[in-house]
Every structure is written in structure tokens, then in C-alpha cells.
Amino acid sequence: MPFSVSWHTLLDHADELADKATLVTPLTHTEFRLSDVQEHRIIIDYVQKDETRPLQREQFKTLFRRIQDEPTNEFELDRLPPDADPYAAVFSLHPRFEIDEDAGLIRESEDALGTQVLEDGTADSDGDEEPRQEPDLQVYSDALLLTDTLERHEMADLTDVETDALVNLYTSLSDVQRSADDLRKEIADVLLSRLHHDRPVSGQFGSVQRTSRRQRTLKDxxxxxxxxxxxxxxxxxxxxxxxxxxxxxxxxxxxxESDLYEIETTEYVRKADVDEETKETRLQGLKDRLAASDEDNEEVQQLQAEIEELENRIEELTSFSSGTAYHTETQRG
Structure with a gap:
């Protein structure tokens, strides 16, 4: 198939793309949208930076020829010139071209599936938002409990925080750290299969890069x-x-021991035990409140206010008060 035919097919599919549709580049995972489709070029706007860029027809033609020059009609993404991966992302709109990020390839195929489109702009066309879903992850539960604990205390000066509150904060932070490290390792294993040639891959919050660490172990x-x-x-x-x-x-x-070793003792705090039952009870309460957190619902607002008032009363009744404070309140009465 000549390039001119493929080019006009690509333009037709680019024209049909929803205005809000976001594409992502296969190497650097940079997000962009199509702002204009013209006869000799396609204009893109980057999502994360204020930059507009024209993608020229001749460059698409070069990529097209390189794909077809290969016996398998596949071209390695690593061989693209710097900053050329938007061309590959746009080419994936063509029904005969697809990107295989795991294999690091762009290929021409009769059965090409999928595109580099992240969002087609049609999901919320009727104004309805998808319901919030709770991820089935330990780190989510641990982070939710930590957030609730932080919101309940004034953290500007830790020396003013009661000991039991500090214990709760310490154990919650420890749980979050452990579960976050577990999830971080799982994510890193998946990312390793998608990162190529030490090129940084950017997201909304930062970027990552494939790297290597050399370790040495002596032989016997x-x-x-x-x-x-x-x-x-x-x-x-x-x-x-x-x-x-x-x-x-x-x-x-x-x-x-001191005759042969220089000994230095360091004091530290470690988590000794976790009350899983209390954590689960508190967590379920938080989830129930989140599920009902409709700010526009007056009944929900009233219920939340009542819950907060009840919690404050329970805290007052169960909190420690010095004898001086007790007698002072009695005398005032």
C-alpha cells in the first residue's frame, strides 16, 4: 500500500478522534492531544507542558518506509530519533499499525489492535462520572488509617502530641512503609519490561529511568x-x-567483647505489636464514611456532624484528666 493512501487513512482517523482524547508516547510516556489535523502535518499539544508541536507528513513517511523495509514489517522503537516517539503514537491511530511496548516495537499488521489513546473523551459524554472504586491493596488501607490519624492531631509540634497518639502514628507509618515497599517492588518489576535504553519515562508526579547496579561477590x-x-x-x-x-x-x-570490638549502643524505637482488630474496626468506619461522603446531601452532612460530635464526647470521657483539672471543674460547678 503506497504511503499516500496510508497517510489519508491516518488523517481520517485523526479527524474522528474526540477532542479530549489523550495519547501517550511509547518510550517516554509523555501525554499529548491533537489540536489540528492538516493536509501536510498534524499539530499536537503536550498535556504536562505549555508546548505545541507540528508533526510533519515527511517524517511520518520516513517512519512508514522504515517499517515496511523490515522483513517482518516491524521497527524497533529504540531506533527512533530523539523526541520522535509522538510520530509512533499518532501512527497507532491507523487501523493497520500498532505498538507493542513490551517488545519495544511498532508494526504493520492486518490484525492491529489498540492505540496509544489513554482517553477517548466519550466515557463522560452523558455527564455521569464512574463510581469511585476502592483498590484491593494493603497500602490503601494502611494509608487511609494514617491519613485519618494525621487529621486528628496537630502535627506542627510533635512534643505537644500525647504519647498514645505518637504510638498510633508510628505504627501506622511503619505499616504504610512496609506495604508501600511491597507494592513499589511489584510496580518496578513491571516497569523494567517497559523502559528502554535508559530513557527517562515521565508521569504527572515525576519520572523514572532504567538503571543498573554492579554487585561483586568474592569467589571461594x-x-x-x-x-x-x-x-x-x-x-x-x-x-x-x-x-x-x-x-x-x-x-x-x-x-x-570490648577487648576486641569498638562498641557503640544506639537507642531506637521499633514496632512491637499491632492491634489488627482495632485497625479493622476503625478502617471499616472510615470506609463507610467515605462511601457516604456526598457534600451536597444535607442528611449525610447532618449524620457526619453527629458522628463527629459523638466521637468528641467519647474522646472527652476516655481521655486522661489530672486531679487538679477535675477539682477545678467541680469548684466552678
């Missing part, structure tokens, strides 16, 4: 020492005190 001692001796290095130059052997020696001698 005899192999290392023999190799060094063969290179003219004396064994005594590279051997050192073995900590495990020192600890074994301490068990059978009169030496104290």
Missing part, C-alpha cells in the same frame, strides 16, 4: 588466594581478621 577463598599468588601477590597482603572466628575465640577465652 582458595580460588582467590591461588589467583593472587599466581599474579605475585603474597597471601598475607590480602588476608584479614575473620569476624566469625573472632566470635568463636571469645567463647573459649577470658577476653571480653
Amino acid at each position: 577463598e582458595e580460588t582467590v588466594l591461588n589467583a593472587l599468588e599466581a599474579a605475585g601477590i603474597d597471601r598475607d597482603q590480602v588476608t584479614s581478621v575473620d569476624r566469625d572466628k573472632v566470635d568463636d575465640a571469645l567463647e573459649v577465652t577470658d577476653l571480653s
Whole structure:
């Protein structure tokens, strides 16, 4: 199929795209929209930055030819020139071209599926918003409890916060950290399959980049020492005190630990226990309140006010009061 035919097919599909439709580039995951479709170019507007850019017909033609020059009609996205991935994203609007991010390819296919469109602008055409969904993730529950705890205390000066509140905050932060780290690792494993050639990939809150870390582990001692001796290095130059052997020696001698070790003691706080039952009860209450949080509903507003008043009364009745404060209130009465 000649390029001129493919080009006009692409223009037709670009014209039919909804005004609010957002495309995302396959390499840097930069979001943009089509602002104008012309005979010799397509104008795009970047979502996250105030920049308009024309994508020229001739550049689309070059990409088209490179795809067709390959025996499999596939072209590696890594071979695109810098800042050229918007061309690939727009090309995915054509019914015969698709992008395979996992394989890092753009290909021509009779059965091409999907596009780089994030939003087609039709989901909310009737004015209805999709219902809020609660993610089935541990970090969500932990973060919800932490948010509620933070909202209940004045955090400007931690020295003014009661000890039990600080304990709640500390345990909640610990739970969030653990569950967030677990989810972060899962996300990183998926991202690794989508990042190519150390190119940064941007999102609304920042960017990430594929990188590598070099780790070294010594081979067994005899192999290392023999190799060094063969290179003219004396064994005594590279051997050192073995900590495990020192600890074994301490068990059978009169030496104290301080005779052989520099000892520094550091005090720290660690989470000792978690009251899961209380957490679940509080969490369910928060979820119920979130589900009913319709600011325009007067009955819901009244119910929320009553709940807050009841919580305040419970807190007053169960909070610690000094004897002086008690007698002072009695005398006033």
C-alpha cells in the first residue's frame, strides 16, 4: 500500500478522534492531544507542558518506509530519533499499525489492535462520572488509617502530641512503609519490561529511568588466594581478621567483647505489636464514611456532624484528666 493512501487513512482517523482524547508516547510516556489535523502535518499539544508541536507528513513517511523495509514489517522503537516517539503514537491511530511496548516495537499488521489513546473523551459524554472504586491493596488501607490519624492531631509540634497518639502514628507509618515497599517492588518489576535504553519515562508526579547496579561477590577463598599468588601477590597482603572466628575465640577465652570490638549502643524505637482488630474496626468506619461522603446531601452532612460530635464526647470521657483539672471543674460547678 503506497504511503499516500496510508497517510489519508491516518488523517481520517485523526479527524474522528474526540477532542479530549489523550495519547501517550511509547518510550517516554509523555501525554499529548491533537489540536489540528492538516493536509501536510498534524499539530499536537503536550498535556504536562505549555508546548505545541507540528508533526510533519515527511517524517511520518520516513517512519512508514522504515517499517515496511523490515522483513517482518516491524521497527524497533529504540531506533527512533530523539523526541520522535509522538510520530509512533499518532501512527497507532491507523487501523493497520500498532505498538507493542513490551517488545519495544511498532508494526504493520492486518490484525492491529489498540492505540496509544489513554482517553477517548466519550466515557463522560452523558455527564455521569464512574463510581469511585476502592483498590484491593494493603497500602490503601494502611494509608487511609494514617491519613485519618494525621487529621486528628496537630502535627506542627510533635512534643505537644500525647504519647498514645505518637504510638498510633508510628505504627501506622511503619505499616504504610512496609506495604508501600511491597507494592513499589511489584510496580518496578513491571516497569523494567517497559523502559528502554535508559530513557527517562515521565508521569504527572515525576519520572523514572532504567538503571543498573554492579554487585561483586568474592569467589571461594582458595580460588582467590591461588589467583593472587599466581599474579605475585603474597597471601598475607590480602588476608584479614575473620569476624566469625573472632566470635568463636571469645567463647573459649577470658577476653571480653570490648577487648576486641569498638562498641557503640544506639537507642531506637521499633514496632512491637499491632492491634489488627482495632485497625479493622476503625478502617471499616472510615470506609463507610467515605462511601457516604456526598457534600451536597444535607442528611449525610447532618449524620457526619453527629458522628463527629459523638466521637468528641467519647474522646472527652476516655481521655486522661489530672486531679487538679477535675477539682477545678467541680469548684466552678
